[in-house]
Amino acid sequence: MNNQTESNMSTPLASVPRQDGFFMPAEFAPHDKCWMLWPEREDTWRLQAGPAQKAFANVAKAINRFEPVAVCASSRQLEKARSLLPADIHIIEMESDDAWMRDVGPTFIVNRQGEIRGIDWEFNAWGGLDGGLYYPWERDNLVASGVLESENLKRYKAPLILEGGSIHVDGEGTLLTTEECLLNQNRNPDLSKADIETLLQEHLGVEKIIWLGRGCYEDETDGHVDNLCCFSKPGEVILTWTDDPSDPQYEISQNAYDTLRNAVDARGRSFVIHKLQQPGPLYMTEEESRGLKSDDTSLPREGGERLAGSYVNFYLANGGVVVPQFNDPRDLNALETLGRIFPDRQVVGVQSREILLGGGNIHCITQQQPKGIV
Ligand code: KQY
Numbered sequence: 001m002n003n004q005t006e007s008n009m010s011t012p013l014a015s016v017p018r019q020d021g022f023f024m025p026a027e028f029a030p031h032d033k034c035w036m037l038w039p040e041r042e043d044t045w046r047l048q049a050g051p052a053q054k055a056f057a058n059v060a061k062a063i064n065r066f067e068p069v070a071v072c073a074s075s076r077q078l079e080k081a082r083s084l085l086p087a088d089i090h091i092i093e094m095e096s097d098d099a100w101m102r103d104v105g106p107t108f109i110v111n112r113q114g115e116i117r118g119i120d121w122e123f124n125a126w127g128g129l130d131g132g133l134y135y136p137w138e139r140d141n142l143v144a145s146g147v148l149e150s151e152n153l154k155r156y157k158a159p160l161i162l163e164g165g166s167i168h169v170d171g172e173g174t175l176l177t178t179e180e181c182l183l184n185q186n187r188n189p190d191l192s193k194a195d196i197e198t199l200l201q202e203h204l205g206v207e208k209i210i211w212l213g214r215g216c217y218e219d220e221t222d223g224h225v226d227n228l229c230c231f232s233k234p235g236e237v238i239l240t241w242t243d244d245p246s247d248p249q250y251e252i253s254q255n256a257y258d259t260l261r262n263a264v265d266a267r268g269r270s271f272v273i274h275k276l277q278q279p280g281p282l283y284m285t286e287e288e289s290r291g292l293k294s295d296d297t298s299l300p301r302e303g304g305e306r307l308a309g310s311y312v313n314f315y316l317a318n319g320g321v322v323v324p325q326f327n328d329p330r331d332l333n334a335l336e337t338l339g340r341i342f343p344d345r346q347v348v349g350v351q352s353r354e355i356l357l358g359g360g361n362i363h364c365i366t367q368q369q370p371k372g373i374v
Pocket of ligand 1: 103133363
């Protein structure tokens with residue numbers, strides 16, 4: 001059980017990870033396990049979160065084929081989570097404000113001696129009172145330390161508001177992010193671009209930061225990179241794509257493509273860029289919106305709104321790729337394309353529209369804990 005409060009949190013380390021020899025490995029490096037949270041918020045998840053809970057359970061089961069999964073659930077949801085998850089998935093009692101482990105969980109870092117530690121970023125619900133998605137978010141802000149405590153891992157507290165979905169690394173010194181998110185005035189208004197680069201370098205052990213412009217069209221996170229573009233291996237990236245010039249996503253993806261084509265990574269390599277055709281466009285239906293509880297502490301979700309659907313929001317498990325599926329004509333193309341990009345991994349699709357309705361997808365609800373490197 002984990003009942004994290006600010007008063008019982010362990011003291012963070014006084015140093016910074018790079019100075020201690022720690023860096024963030026890529027998602028495609030081997031994992032020890034995958035962390036998730038259990039959805040229950042009725043203004044994010046329709047119909048008392050029932051359909052989302054089934055979708056989260058299906059994601060957990062798909063990942064569990066490749067690596068162990070730990071799911072954190074509130075005391076009110078322990079029984080429900082247990083009834084929908086197989087016995088070999090570990091359930092841990094933990095409070096949170098919603099279920100986005102990528103964004104509220106720790107970023108795990110490793111050193112060359114096989115030790116693992118975690119970074120506890122500051123979290124403000126994707127923008128605080130200036131465009132954030134709900135209020136309050138204190139319980140979310142305690143999840144990273146709760147996870148690290150339950151694993152008995154040392155913690156660095158980073159002086160930066162940052163969600164895990166806003167960064168991707170190649171494990172060889174390069175980081176991908178978007179200006180729309182990390183330079184947004186609703187995250188770290190007092191820090192310059194250079195200050196943010198320095199904090200990323202000191203905490204993640206990266207040398208080179210590739211700044212893409214905007215994230216996916218209508219992405220409510222202010223353009224998280226994990227919905228737009230990710231590494232498939234050092235020197236190779238996958239970018240969400242559309243060939244329809246009348247779609248606002250066209251210009252965004254084109255722009256990211258041009259930036260990537262003209263960039264080199266930390267080791268001086270030019271990028272191989274794989275284009276992954278987006279689904280849809282997809283929209284929330286009136287019926288889906290009616291299933292949500294409305295509340296003045298969170299963003300209203302209306303029928304007819306465009307959803308930021310993207311197949312790039314997949315999770316790389318040990319030997320597997322767990323990919324969003326939307327019952328869309330492009331689903332199969334996404335599975336085949338990813339199968340060609342990752343010939344040594346098994347590609348598994350999971351229906352995830354219910355997760356998308358909450359504003360994210362499979363990558364956003366998961367967080368890999370790497371194996372120590374020795
Ligand atoms: O992109 C992600 N990493 C998270 C999406 C969060 C959406 C909140 N409603």
